[in-house]
Amino acid sequence: MKPHLQIEEEEEEEAIRGRLGSVKYIGDDGWVVNFVNFTTDFNSKPTFDKPCSIYVLQQYLTVILCINFRANRFGVFKHSDWIGKPFGSKVLSNKGGFVYLLAPTPELWTLVLSHRTQILYIADISFVVMYLEIVPGCVVLESGTGSGSLTTSLARAVAPCGHVYTFDFHEQRAAAAKFSIPDLPQPWLTMPSAAKMLKQDAVLCSFSPCIEQVQRSCETLKKDFTDIRTFEVLLRTYEVKEGSLDCGNINKGDSPQSLPCKRKQSSSRSSNGTNKSSATTVMAKPCSEAKGHTGYLTFARLKCLY
Amino acid sequence: MSSVSAQDGSIENQNPRITWKDCSVLLDINDGDRLVFARLSDGSTVKIGNKKCSLRPLIGCPFGSLFQVETGPKGAYLSRVVAISEDDKHEEKGDAPLKDEAKDNRNIVDSNCAQNLSGEDIDEMKRQGATGEQIIEALIANSSTFEKKTSFSQEKYKLRKQKKYAPKVLLRRPFARSICEAYFKKHPDRIGFLRVDVLSLLLSLANVSTSSDIVVLDMVGGILTGAVAERLGGTGSVCNTYFGATPCSMDIVRMFNFNDKICRSILRSPLSDICSAWSNNSEQPKNQKNALDSECKLDGGKVSPHTGVDTTHDSLHVPEVEMIQEEACSISIVNEESLESSADGVPGPVPISMDESDAFPTIKACKSIKFGKKATPETINLWKANGFSSLVIAAPELDPWSAVQELLPVLSYSAPFAIYHQYLQPLASCMHNLQVAKMAVGLQITEPWLREYQVLPSRTHPHMQMSSFGGYILSGIKVCSGESQNNTN
Structure with a gap:
């Protein structure tokens, strides 16, 4: 059987509604392909004429952006057709649907993870990597791998010569790590041993969804750590659309100049003629729904004792 | 395994x-009241309150x-505090508040006569060589209201006095x-109001990873570069590009302790050179060099280019030595201290000159970066x-679309890009x-939204006060659009 990608009808419906779903990849071993909405809002008729979404083939770590929903069917993509294409290419299915082949990044990976475990989102991840001052060569200890959404970003930051040790519910004693990131139900239990393993002045980060956990962690951290700070990082996404606003009866005649609307900046370069003579405005507004809470990030620095 | 080091530090492979x-x-x-960038040397000093302290004890x-x-026979000096006893203190601090909830401030009247020690008394103590801790103890003992305060406000009182009589200096890595x-915190305008979470997001969204060639349009003082x-840690390269003939300042890069390898990975190129290289197949770029070239002549032994070329950004048109000094004095904020000292009558003449100007006499000798x-x-x-592996733009004064039109073509396909801007509409x-x-x-x-x-x-x-705005980021991934395949109906 040739490997190909196929979408199941009901899940496709869900996909179009812009919710999380999962798509089956009918391949040699029946790998599962995760799917996640990638547009800001499907219902708002994005100016890009079709909504888009992302696919990941976990086996190959190939990320594909899929754009064609209009036919209500992607069709079949022959895997063999993709081999040898440069990243960024658009590939077609037998039914004319198309996908973009994108090089994988930790960000895309995070977007398509199944959210069974508490995962860290991109804003949290970025902030953690920055705050822990993780640079190439660092040794990082991650406690609570979960779905690995943070792990890929940590690995990216320490490459090429560093190391990320990550584990789930197992006490690791051997590694002397520079940084530590517990993401466990009872993070405070790991902290005394983390203190033993870390270099002095090393930074620890604890990610907890609940404030009670934070409270308890902070209490525990006081013993060996200093500069204990807790943050919350969130992202607000915006949707952008082009439209013309009704200016009422003020304008005399049809002269677009008389419209007090802001003119679209410049799309002289854009090939298609969406920018007609009428005065349209590019408008942006925050998406109506957002992740309201991911977790609290508590950072602490190991005291210098010698 | 334990000692895999991040960035082998200095030129000499230091820890x-x-x-x-x-x-x-x-x-x-x-605790963040003042933040000072400095370069450690035998002769460098920092001014704390009205005392000048040598930075020499910090070396090593x-x-x-x-x-x-601390104050010694030869004046003020910095002495290392080893935090062993902190445990117990914290224990107290943490548990105490619940016990004495009965206390409140109903009996505390702000009559400014609660303290029985006068300024002269304190001076006398200092002359006799009392440590800051001892002065604080004395202040507490002589405060008629201290015992009435809740332990929370007692803690605050102690902290306030500690800041004044026993100021602490934390030695931090410049990362x-x-x-x-x-x-x-101190000069957001100099980095285009780029908050740290926003900066971190830019790096993630642009997939900044080892061995990449990253083109940046950095008009935020070099913090982005x-x-x-x-x-990148010395792998790959950063191409700091700029419109026109004047490179953007990247003086902040000097604050990092970059080793030679990392310094070598930071390159500059005017956008015109890059674009012409992309549009021509021949040796064209050579002929395209403009007049600026002669200005920023760069061979190995010569001074670094940033010393003389920056005119776009405020007054940073200074050689690097002074630059550090300028940073050192300008980023520090002293008003709190000076206010306090005048109020409480701390003796000592207020120095007239910015003493940081002679604070770094040995910097001139140090190897130019x-x-x-x-x-x-x-x-x-x-x-x-x-093609470049990714693009990051932080150019508050530039129209993002103009920049993207120029810069997107130099990216490889599937390359991510991230653009920071203060305003939503241009993005x-x-x-x-x-x-x-x-x-x-x-x-x-x-x-992004960040709350502490x-x-x-x-x-x-x-926290009662927070930064309410960190700017916007536009991110995306470049794809092949050239062949304009039509979208199959």
């Missing part, structure tokens, strides 16, 4: 976790160590995070062969244009 002579440090005075100390100002935080170079060399045509051709237009032209996918405008919490027993809440 990066311990300071060395001529290394750049960030001094955090009294691990980053993260804490110092306290992208601490540098960005320091600037954002430095942060990217820090992530060679970063930001101009990219050679050969390097540009190497970049051209693969929205840019995003719309990219969508219409089908130049990119995964387009998104995001606005006070976490204390029964007193956990968000």
Whole structure:
């Protein structure tokens, strides 16, 4: 059987509604392909004429952006057709649907993870990597791998010569790590041993969804750590659309100049003629729904004792 | 396994976790009240309150160590505080508040006569060589209201007195995070109001990873270039590009303790050179060199280019030595201290001159840091062969769409890009244009939001003051749009 990608009808419906779903990849071993909405809002008729979404083939770590929903069917993509294409290419299915082949990044990976475990989102991840001052060569200890959404970003930051040790519910004693990131139900239990393993002045980060956990962690951290700070990082996404606003009866005649609307900046370069003579405005507004809470990030620095 | 080191620190392969002579440090005075960038040397000093302290004791100390100002026979000096007894103190601090909830401030009247010690008394104590701790003890003993305060406000009182009579200096590593935080706190305008979470997001969204060639348009003083170079750790390259003939300032890069390898990975190239290389196949770039070339002549031994070329950014048109000094004095904020000292009658003349100007006499001798060399045509051709792996723009004064039109073509396909801007509208237009032209996918405008919490027993809440805005980021991934395949109906 040739490997190909196929979408199941009901899940496709869900996909179009812009919710999380999962798509089956009918391949040699029946790998599962995760799917996640990638547009800001499907219902708002994005100016890009079709909504888009992302696919990941976990086996190959190939990320594909899929754009064609209009036919209500992607069709079949022959895997063999993709081999040898440069990243960024658009590939077609037998039914004319198309996908973009994108090089994988930790960000895309995070977007398509199944959210069974508490995962860290991109804003949290970025902030953690920055705050822990993780640079190439660092040794990082991650406690609570979960779905690995943070792990890929940590690995990216320490490459090429560093190391990320990550584990789930197992006490690791051997590694002397520079940084530590517990993401466990009872993070405070790991902290005394983390203190033993870390270099002095090393930074620890604890990610907890609940404030009670934070409270308890902070209490525990006081013993060996200093500069204990807790943050919350969130992202607000915006949707952008082009439209013309009704200016009422003020304008005399049809002269677009008389419209007090802001003119679209410049799309002289854009090939298609969406920018007609009428005065349209590019408008942006925050998406109506957002992740309201991911977790609290508590950072602490190991005291210098010698 | 234990000692895999991040960035082998200085030129001499120093342990990066311990300071060395001529290394750049960030001094955090009294818990962030003042933040001073300095370069450690035998002669360098820092002014704390009205005392000038040599930075020499800091050399060879691990980053993260804490110092306290002590007064000795030869005047004030910095002495290392080793935090052993802190445990017990914290124990008290943490548990106490619940016990004495009965106390409140109903009987405390602000009559300004609660303190029985006079300024003269304190001076006398100082003359007799009392330590800061002893003065604080005395102040507490002689305060008629201290016992009536809740333990929470007792703690606050102690902290206030400690800051004044026993100021503490924390020795911090100058990393992208601490540098960005320091600037954002004291001089946000110099880094285009780029908050640290926003900077971190830019690096993630642009997939800044080892061995990448990253083109940056950095009009935020070099913090972006430095942060990217820090992530690359000397692998790959950072191409700091600029419109027109005048390179943008990247003085902040000097605050990082970059080794030679990392410095060499930071290159400059005018956009015109890059674009012409991309549009021509021949040796064209060579002929395109403009007059600026002669100005910023860069061979190995010469001074780094940034010394004389910057005119776009405020008054940073200074040689690097003075630059550090300028930073050192300008980023520190002294008003709190001076206010306090006048109120409480702390003796000693107020120095007239900015004493930081003679604070770093040995810097001139130190090796000039060679970063930001101009990219050679050969390097540009190497970049051209693969295309840049990602693009980061932080140019508050520039229209994002104009920049993207120039810079997107030099990226390889599937390369991510991230654009920071203070205003939403230019990014929205840019995003719309990219969508219409089908130049990119995964387009998104995001606005990060960062809130810090006070976490204390029964007193956990968000900080009362916070940064309410960190700017917007437009991110996306470049795709092949050239062949304009039609979208199959």
